[in-house]
Amino acid sequence: MKHMYIFSMNHGMSKSAVSDSLACEKSSLPQPNNLPGSFQEAKHLISPLLMPLQKYDACINDCVLYRDTKEKQFVTLQSCPVCNEPRTKNGITQKRFTYMPVGPRLSRWFGTTNLCKLLYANRLSVNGTVKDFTDGKLYSSWFQPGGVFEGVPESLAIPLSLFTDGVNPNKHMTSSKSMWPIILTWINLPIDIRQLLGPMLLVGVIPSGIKGSEPKSLEPYLELLIDELLSLTEFTVYNQYEAAPVTVKVALLQFLCDIPAFSKLFHLSGHGALRSCPYCTEAGQHCKHLHKTIHNSNRRFLPADDPLRTADDFGSVEQREKPAPYSPENEIQLREKYDRKPNNNQKSKLQKETGLKGKYSLLRLPYHNRMQQMQPDAMHTLADFIGHLLDALTGKHSTTKVQKCEQSFGRFNDVWNSFPDSAVIQDPRPTKKRKTTKDTSTEIPHSVPWSLSKEQIKEADRRASEICYTDVQDITPGPHFSKPWTLRTMNSKLQFVTSGGLEWCVKGFLPPTQEETLFFLLNVLKRMITPVLKECDVQQLQDDVHTALCLLEKDFPLSLQNLTTHLIHHMVDGLLDFGPVYGRWLFPYERANGWISRQCLRKGVEESTVMETYVIYDWCVHMVLSQQFKPSEVFSGESRLVDLAEKLSSEQTETCIQMIPDQHDQATSRKEKSTLKKSKLTPQMMDAMFRFYVNVMAVNVMSFQDSVMEDHRSCSVVDNCGRTVQYHGKGFKRKTASVVKIPSVSGVQFAEILYFLSHQMNNCFQDWVVLNEFPLATKENGFYCFEPTSVRQRLMHVSLLSQPLVHVRKEGLLWVLNHC
Known part of the structure; x- marks a missing residue:
């Protein structure tokens, strides 16, 4: 057990290293002994305890999986019925997908005493506060009349959330590879349990396409998962807590992805399209100077009588209402209309008008409602938004393109007229041509109200280097403005704002109007990502966020008004329904992706080696959480998983579900x-x-x-x-x-x-x-x-x-x- 525990917990440990360790220990112990002498012998010994794996051949173009279903019989085909690509090449399957079923793992959870009783423990909650997704209105609606879990006790309901994203296990760009893990999490579990890789349910890793490209479609792989979920809608397991068989109900009711993954999962337009917002029917405006879509509709989220709707600074009066989402019925009709179009040109035209690209496999779930089951990814959205703000402060949004864009909208005329004819604003960033020792870029005029001068950037760097952070922050003091890679991680960007560091560094450098807008915006961002929200404060927070983004549109360049900025409106509007963004961070899933990428030791078949390692890791986690194996008695050092297992086995589990x-x-x-x-x-x-x-x-x-x-x-x-x-x-x-x-x-x-x-x-x-x-x-x-x-x-x-x-x-x- 301990050798398999070390193998699965140590990232990137090879099987040969385990074999060498076993052989050394076997030869050192008194002879004869029953210790396995290699990794394969050890795995064969524990194979009856491991979860089963199902392996399927797949089309090289991701058209189908070669498996038999009620509707289609593909298992005996030797070529793809869609693209006619051969199933094998030189006698070797071109692509293979390894799937780990969900049902056996759920049955094992209910069959383990100290894990099963988690579902029966009383939740700790304070009236008027929202700490997690389970405190939101949407979760409560699932158990109300008409909900998917109507009449089902919460302890016997298994609501699942799905995460998927592209992972590149190769560090070198010359050998890039994009594989897509599919991870399920059990929403009923406490947040500190469900956000660990062990309790997460990795069901498979979708192989990359030709030459490491992204898979062309996720549909055949998702259909395999959907078929199992439909069969598990109501199934019987043995409940160790009640010592009797019970019927549980499983439903996939939440999706945690970034915008590119949502686009691939739900057949939506990308983030650069005019109809790029997946949450409403708002249409952006293409700017020929910036070569991108801008979303300058922030005032539509304000109340009808708000003074900013008629303010002269915007150059126009905003009378349009808040952009509404598609209704489920209307969306289905548009997707069916897309599928009925006779050629790709007409389909592309309809996609540009609607942002939808036809039906997708998740619609087979009878309870599926895309608008209620997806919410903007706060991690990427806020981190990218903060990165754009830092770029504006350091002058990267003060280029010729930005000037022409602002002039085309008649904005900041007094700023442009104050420049002499010889002061041409150019992009200060180096081009991607051959490196030269001489910097040919022109200095950015200091009179641009949203950027800092060279002297101010040096002073801001000095201030940033003097900050004393705590262990909560992952930031190292440094010149964050002149060397942006010192804040390269998404977490560091968020913490630079929440710690007050950004506000401290730029204090007194911007004009009063821009500084007031920036500090108001930073303040509402801090309030947005707090882990605990008071219901009475949410309405005021929503109003402040909408107002802050309107002021940002007024006082800063339109180059900041991209889809990322627009999504913040939808993020704050869903706080009462979905709970705080802290409970929906993608940081735990990014760490899971890191574990997956570090297990890719055998090049060419990375996906299968990951699943072979994960099935052992899954068993080790179960043994630790069920306290059948206690690593603390064998190894020294601390582990979050071990600490969690000790809490699970304590008597406090009966009364404190949040651990x-x-x-x-x-x-x-x-x-x-x-x-x-x-x-x-x-x-x-x-x-x-x-x-x-x-x-x-x-x-x-x-x-x-x-x-x-x-x-x-x-x-x-x-x-x-x-x-x-x-x-x-x-x-x-x-x-x-x-x-x-x-x-x-x-x-x-x-x-x-x-x-x-x-x-x-x-x-x-x-x-x-x-x-x-x-x-x-x-x-x-x-x-x-x-x-x-x-x-x-x-x-x-x-x-x-x-x-x-x-x-x-x-x-x-x-x-x-x-x-x-």
């Missing part, structure tokens, strides 16, 4: 407590602790230790959203001490953590901190600042602290960036 332990009890699992320094409590400390337990925690103190254990390193706490928050003491591994906000009746006050204390009360450890308390903070230019001199030291429980704050030390003051 969020009480933040007052985080110290119970700290193994190094016996090695920490012990010290006696002073009377003042004992009094403060006792009053906190009785008055704040409202517990009956049964036992109270008069000593504490000191820890000068760090402390981990799980917040109410299930995220781990890491605090650092002063001098820990050269990290700066965590700066936090503390409760104060006099005003806003911050403190710096010195070290941690662990106190035992009622046989449970409680984490405390000793702080350096700073003077009261004042707010200047939108940020809190204060002198970082200690007023006094103070003892405080960790539950009273805010999360560690991003800050900057400048000119004898400490500025807090992400607490406004």
Whole structure:
């Protein structure tokens, strides 16, 4: 077991390495022994425990799978009935698809006690808040009269979501390859479980096309999945929790993809088309100067009486209503009309008018409703939007093309008229021609109101290099404006905004109008991606987002008004239905794609090797989650999967489905407590602790230790959203001490953590901190600042602290960036 666990968990470990390890261990143990001597022997030994795999030959052009169905008999064909391409070449199948059925894995889940009881546990929720997709209105509608799960208990309903995207396992562009994994997730499971690769259900990897190109169609592969889902609509499994057979219902009700994947999945137009929005019938406008489609319809999302609809700055009055989506009936009619067109020219013309490209296989599902089951991908959308904003600030949207576009709409006339005739705006980015040592690009005039000058970019880089981030952020301080690759990941772009770093770096550089618009926009973006939303605040947030994007259209160039900007309107409008975007991030799926790409060791047949490894990984995950194998007893080190398995087996699973332990009890699992320094409590400390337990925690103190254990390193706490928050003491591994906000009746006050204390009360450890308390903070230019001199030291429980704050030390003051 442990060898297979190491093989599946270590990315890119070869089978020969496992064989060598097994052979070495077999020869070292007393002879004779039953240890397998190679990977193949070990796999043969556990093969009865592995999930079955189904292998199908596929057309090289992705027309069909050679399998028999009720409607078609293809298994004996030797050529494709659509394109007439041969099934084999030189006696070898040209393309093969490996499929891992869903039904056996669902049956195994219900047959495992500690996994099955998750579905019967009580959900922790607070009235008036939305934390996950399961708190949204759409999820509730599934169980109401007329819903797909009407009359079905939630514990016996299996709503699934589907993710697919192109993956290139080769790092070199000369050998590019695009294969498409199909991953299902169980929506009923808590967010910290369903977003792990183990509980995810990888059903197959669609092979790439000729010479590594994208598959021409996903339809034959999706039809295989749809056939199984239709057969599993209602099926019987043995429920270990109830110790009896039960009938469960399966439905595919959510799709998590980016825009190119949605286009391929639902037969929609691409992001550059005039009708590129998959959520409404809004038509963009092609700009011949920018050579792209712009969407300058932001004011349509405003109320009818909003003053911005008639503002003179836009050059026209907006009287159109909010763009409406296609109704399911109308969409079906248009897709059927597309399929009936006699030639490709007429089909292409209809596609440009409607944005639809015919019927697709998912329509076979009786409950399918595309508009209710897809939502904009917040990860790519917001990261791309922030990247475009950074490009505008650094001058990449101040070129000749942008100038001609603005002049064609009669915008910023005072800006263009102020330029001398010799000041020609050119694209500052280097061309893709042969590299030259001399830069021939013309300087960008500073009078462009949405970009920074060279001196301002240097100052912004200096400010960005001085920011002290916390462990929550993945950003390394650096020159993010002159060297944009320092923010190359999507997560770093999002965190640069949410941490207040972007606002801090450009403060005071833009004209007042543009700066006010930009900061208002950054503020609403922060509010959009919070993991917990209050229902009473959502309407105001939606209004603010629509207004901010209208102001962006007014004060910044139209080159920013692409499909990405337009999708933000739909994203915020669906918060109450779909829940916070935090529960629909694609980051976990991108990590799953990373695991898949690292398993592609055998070139040419990458897809099959991935599935052969995944079937072992799937079994190892099941053994760990069911606690039949405990890696912590064999290996040292921490693992999110192992920690999750220990939580699943705990008694708290019955009452806490979200796997969020009480933040007052985080110290119970700290193994190094016996090695920490012990010290006696002073009377003042004992009094403060006792009053906190009785008055704040409202517990009956049964036992109270008069000593504490000191820890000068760090402390981990799980917040109410299930995220781990890491605090650092002063001098820990050269990290700066965590700066936090503390409760104060006099005003806003911050403190710096010195070290941690662990106190035992009622046989449970409680984490405390000793702080350096700073003077009261004042707010200047939108940020809190204060002198970082200690007023006094103070003892405080960790539950009273805010999360560690991003800050900057400048000119004898400490500025807090992400607490406004």
